[in-house]
Amino acid sequence: MLRRPPLELYELTIHEAADRLARRELSSRELTQAVLDRIHQVEDKVRAYVTVTEELALKQADEADKRIAAGDAAPLTGIPAAIKDVICTKGVPTTCGSRMLENFLPPYQAHVTERLLDAGLVMVGKANMDEFAMGSSTENSAFYPTHNPWDLDRVPGGSSGGSAAAVGASECIYALGSDTGGSIRQPAALCGVVGFKPTYGRISRFGLVAFASSLDQIGPLTKDVTDCALVMNVIAGHDTRDSTSAPLDVPDYTQSLIPDLKGMRIGVPQEYFVEGIDADVRASVEAAVNKLQELGAEVDREVSLPSTGYALACYYIIAPSEAMANLARYDGVKYGYSDRRGDTMWQNMELTRQYGFGDEVKRRIMLGTYALSAGYYDAYYLKAQKVRTLIRREFDAAFQKCDALVTAVSPTPAFKLGEKTADPLQMYLSDVCTIPVNIAGIPAISVPCGFAPAGGGSASGGDALPVGLHIMAKPFDEPTILRVAYAYEQATEWHKARPKL
């Protein structure tokens, strides 16, 4: 574990870099070049990117430097970022980690990339991911797995594993990911960075390639909580092109960066501390709860969310059902991989899907099709949507008594590459703590809260694996989450640790 300083340019946070850019001690060109050099130095080991956009990044850096010189800079102007490859970037390949979209060039920008471009984005690349965001390890990428910068033999988590590894390995200053069942928070926890899934509807999903439309949400992965608030300020807000985006005003999230928790009521739901939670993870989270108490929070350890144990089954019915409908668009006709070896139009469509999709995507398509098919709809899909109502009601009741709830993000630290690929159900269990949040549509963050011993040999010489603290709040109460996360972060040193690479 390396403690800073000394600082390399690529290790800067957004706010540190923005300060230097504003004082003209640093140019975006220099910063961008430093990040690109870092990518050249470590990318062979980490493989966080599907596409590195070096030329575009340098061009955008020069534009940012002009903006800064003209006194027209915003907090994100000229800061190099990675964008998960499920978010459309006009004219830049957007593969979703799939052979199906290997050569797809979006004809439009996603809402979030449009917002970031207006703010002076420098995009260094498109981040690797599990195919169509389905997975918890980034091993389902059709191209190659991403490696955890803390231990290269281990997974970075997923599905936003490329985004989390890129931030963790300082191959970008910040990144965007998407979270359907934990896909921002779980990789953030496993890579020792901050990952935020805002309330469903807080950020427009326009241009986010759809996986499960009632669960998907875009969010930032950053090196600290201040950076998270800065990115949220740019990407949050209503957009008429996404009818599920909330028509609500966006607060200035930096106003929530308050380093004490006086009067804050924090609940620790019992059901999240049952079997399967690694002892080191449990110890780190319990120590973090004590720290929150020291910071002035009132802690309630009796909170109960009795239906928690049903959320995973509920999710693996609802998400595949929605995915099945969304993925029906890949027919080999309009865009993407097209297999034309068949004799009829139908055969070509069937072959396109057989050869264009990977195993996990096929499994989920079949689960969803099964759950929605005649004779099974009531027993699976309808039942799951009723259980979803119960889970939401229990969260509503808990938030009557508590401002925030805290749990572990992932039941274990990063696992070994290949450890769970043969057993889909074991892989699904990695998201057992994060899934209820998407089921209920509420916001939640992962912030670094400790390290667990790695055990066994490790190729990178890493001596420990990061653990994440999960903080949840009621819908649209992102400010409370950021306040708890910020107060905790300011009272601890975990976020300053960097992996040796």
Add this chain to the structure above:
Amino acid sequence: MAITREEVQHVAMLFRMSLSDEEIAKFQQQLSQIIDYFQVLQQIDTEGVPPTSHPVSLENVMRSDEPRPSYPPEDILANAPQSERGFFRVRAVLE
């Protein structure tokens, strides 16, 4: 097993996706295990509980139905595997 080989094939065909024999065998085993796990939901009483229709309640979202510019057809067709005279090209649907 919760799901038969024929059901795996049937479900894949409902989605218009072909599978190899090896895939059918593998998915039969894996999907059975997952579907067995779903049975846990039968333990929970949902009598009188309405199904969720939207995770965070929103009123119906309407806009006036007015014509407005869309994307240029050539931009949309640029990703098409096969196109011809401004159309997507497919094999004949009708014999």
